[in-house]
Amino acid sequence: MGHGDLMSRAEDVADQFLRVTKHGLPHAARLCLVSTFLEDAVRMWFQWSDQSEYMESTWSCGTVLANVFVLINLLGQLGSCVLVLSRNLVQPACCALFGILSLQMVAYSLLWDLKFLMRNLALGGGLLLLLAECREEARSVFAGVPSVTRRQSPKHLLQLGGRVLLILMFMTLLHLDLSALSVLLDLVGLALVLLVAVGFKTKLAALTLVAWLLCINVTFNAFWNVPAHSPLHDFLKYDFFQTTSVIGGLLLVVALGPGGVSVDEKKKEW
Numbered sequence: 001m002g003h004g005d006l007m008s009r010a011e012d013v014a015d016q017f018l019r020v021t022k023h024g025l026p027h028a029a030r031l032c033l034v035s036t037f038l039e040d041a042v043r044m045w046f047q048w049s050d051q052s053e054y055m056e057s058t059w060s061c062g063t064v065l066a067n068v069f070v071l072i073n074l075l076g077q078l079g080s081c082v083l084v085l086s087r088n089l090v091q092p093a094c095c096a097l098f099g100i101l102s103l104q105m106v107a108y109s110l111l112w113d114l115k116f117l118m119r120n121l122a123l124g125g126g127l128l129l130l131l132a133e134c135r136e137e138a139r140s141v142f143a144g145v146p147s148v149t150r151r152q153s154p155k156h157l158l159q160l161g162g163r164v165l166l167i168l169m170f171m172t173l174l175h176l177d178l179s180a181l182s183v184l185l186d187l188v189g190l191a192l193v194l195l196v197a198v199g200f201k202t203k204l205a206a207l208t209l210v211a212w213l214l215c216i217n218v219t220f221n222a223f224w225n226v227p228a229h230s231p232l233h234d235f236l237k238y239d240f241f242q243t244t245s246v247i248g249g250l251l252l253v254v255a256l257g258p259g260g261v262s263v264d265e266k267k268k269e270w
Contacts, residue, residue: 032248034081036241041077090134118168125165126249132158159259167193199262
């Protein structure tokens, strides 16, 4: 079987998967995407005093402001997730989640930690895709006629930005050792994320990344195997839900397609 035949077979499998899951996939994508915000809201509730004390000691902001910070994070994330999952006021909810992401990056000094910064940017890419999903295409009087304006509509630009930011998650998973297996995995992963970024064979590449990240997540972030009192438990739990949210973003790429600013869309014109 040649390379072309193998690719065609893989694309047929991806198309069949999409046909079977077309109704449930967007809902699963949304749930995965907001999972890290839901987990963080629950953590804020159960670790209220710890979070408040951390903010008070780090920023010397006083007890009242420290508790207000925790309350904003808890209610903002929980309320926004409910709105996203119920498909009500999705755009304001996404803006609120963007604000909370920005607030947390400053409050926890994540701007200076490259790994956490890239993961939060990847999560922001997922939110851009969610905004693209709920954004209605503006009707054109020249409906059906390809145009530069249509290809570069806000929805398509949001999809492009979301795809590009999502690939930052991969950069945090790179192996620094030079073993043959690690180099091979890095090269394959790099090829897949570049395909998603430029929008070529997008759905197949995104589905492959979803399967790959699922395997990595369950294997390396199995927080349920670590005692709850261990600091490693919280660290792995954070990683698990952040990765799950990025998986949700990739599932949105699969459900929505690459958008107008992509090689796949250009191929239709060619």
